[in-house]
Amino acid sequence: AFYTVDLWMRGGVTLAVATLTVLAVLAWRNGRTYCNTICPVGTVLGFFARFAWLKPVIDTSKCNGCGLCARNCKAACIDSKNHSIDYSRCVDCMECLAKCHRGAISYSVLRPVRKENPVKPATCKVDADASRRQFLGATATVAVAAVANAREKTVDGGLAAITDKKIPSRHTRIVPPGAVSLRNMASHCTACQLCVSVCPNGVLRPSADLLTLMQPESSYERGYCRPECTKCSEVCPAGAIRPISVADKSSVQIGHAVWVRENCIPLTDGVECGNCARHCPVGAITMVASDPSVEGSRKIPVVNTERCIGCGACENLCPSRPFSAIYVEGHEVHRTI
Structure with a gap:
C-alpha cells in the first residue's frame, strides 16, 4: 500500500511538472495560448467577445503593414498582413493601440467594409513611388544612426573599446552602508x-x-x-x-x-x-x-x-x-x- 501511494504521488508530481513546463513553453512562444484555447473561462469570454460593440479596429488607409501590433499582441490574435483581428481571442489589453506609431488602430465600433472603386493605374504608380521613397529614406536614416553609434563606441580616449562592463564574479555580495551585515x-x-x-x-x-x-x-x-x-x-x-x-x-x-x-x-x-x-x-x-x-x-x-x-x-x-x-x-x- 505504501508503495502504491508513493508511486501515485510521484506520478502526480511528474504530471504537474510536465503540465507547468508545457504551459511555460506555450506562454513563451505564443503569449496567452492557454487562456484563449484551453482555459474554459477564456473560451466562454471569447465567445461573448465576438458580439462586443466596441473593439480594436484597424484602419487600412493608415496601416503600413509593419507588423508591430501583431508582434506585441500577447493573445496572438492580430493578422497584420490581412489587417484582421480575431475578436474571439482578443482580451482588449490595448497593447496594439500603444505600439502603433501611425494611429492605425483605434478602439471603436466595427463597421462593415465597403467595396471601393478600383484604383487607377496612375494612382498606383504614385503610391508605389511614395512608398519606395519612404522606405529608402527610413533605410538611410537607420544606416546613418548605426554608423554613428558604432563610431561613438570605438574608443575611450584611445585606451579601450567602449563596451558594456560585465559583473565580476564576487565571492561575497555587497550591500550598502547602513545594512550592517x-x-x-x-x-x-x-x-x-x-x-x-x-x-x-x-x-x-x-x-x-x-x-x-x-x-x-x-x-x-x-x-x-x-x-x-x-x-x-x-x-x-x-x-x-x-x-x-x-x-x-x-x-x-x-x-x-x-x-x-x-x-x-x-x-x-x-x-x-x-x-x-x-x-x-x-x-x-x-x-x-x-x-x-x-x-x-x-x-x-x-x-x-x-x-x-x-x-x-x-x-x-x-x-x-x-x-x-x-x-x-x-x-x-x-x-x-
Whole structure:
C-alpha cells in the first residue's frame, strides 16, 4: 500500500511538472495560448467577445503593414498582413493601440467594409513611388544612426573599446552602508525596492540569487556609491538599511578593492593610467612601479585594504573592458575604520 501511494504521488508530481513546463513553453512562444484555447473561462469570454460593440479596429488607409501590433499582441490574435483581428481571442489589453506609431488602430465600433472603386493605374504608380521613397529614406536614416553609434563606441580616449562592463564574479555580495551585515539585510529586507528606486547612481539593483531574491545589492557597472549620498538609508522602512550620516558613511567599510593584474591597462597596453588612484575618495590606492629594478617601468595600483571602504569608484571608472582591472569584494559584516 505504501508503495502504491508513493508511486501515485510521484506520478502526480511528474504530471504537474510536465503540465507547468508545457504551459511555460506555450506562454513563451505564443503569449496567452492557454487562456484563449484551453482555459474554459477564456473560451466562454471569447465567445461573448465576438458580439462586443466596441473593439480594436484597424484602419487600412493608415496601416503600413509593419507588423508591430501583431508582434506585441500577447493573445496572438492580430493578422497584420490581412489587417484582421480575431475578436474571439482578443482580451482588449490595448497593447496594439500603444505600439502603433501611425494611429492605425483605434478602439471603436466595427463597421462593415465597403467595396471601393478600383484604383487607377496612375494612382498606383504614385503610391508605389511614395512608398519606395519612404522606405529608402527610413533605410538611410537607420544606416546613418548605426554608423554613428558604432563610431561613438570605438574608443575611450584611445585606451579601450567602449563596451558594456560585465559583473565580476564576487565571492561575497555587497550591500550598502547602513545594512550592517548580510545577515541583517537578509532577515529584515522585504524587497520593497524603495532603495533601488531612489539610488541616483544606479548602484543598487535587485538580487537574482534565490536565497536573497529581489533584495538589493550593490554593483558598480553603471556608477559607484558616492560618499555624500545616503538616500537608501533614508527610505528603508524595515530597518534593513539603517539611517546613517554622511560622516559615518565615509568610515564604514562594506568591502575592499581587489586588483586583477591580467586586466590592468599599463601592463596589457603599455600606457599610463592611474584612474583608480586619482578617483579614490579615501586615498586607499597608490600607484607604484611595476618593476622597481627597471627605471621608467609602468606604474600599477596597490590597494590599502585597511583604508578602502568599498565604494566602487575604482571599479566603475577603470577603463578596462569588459572586466575592470580592479573590483570590490564584499564583506559579510561591515566594520568602522
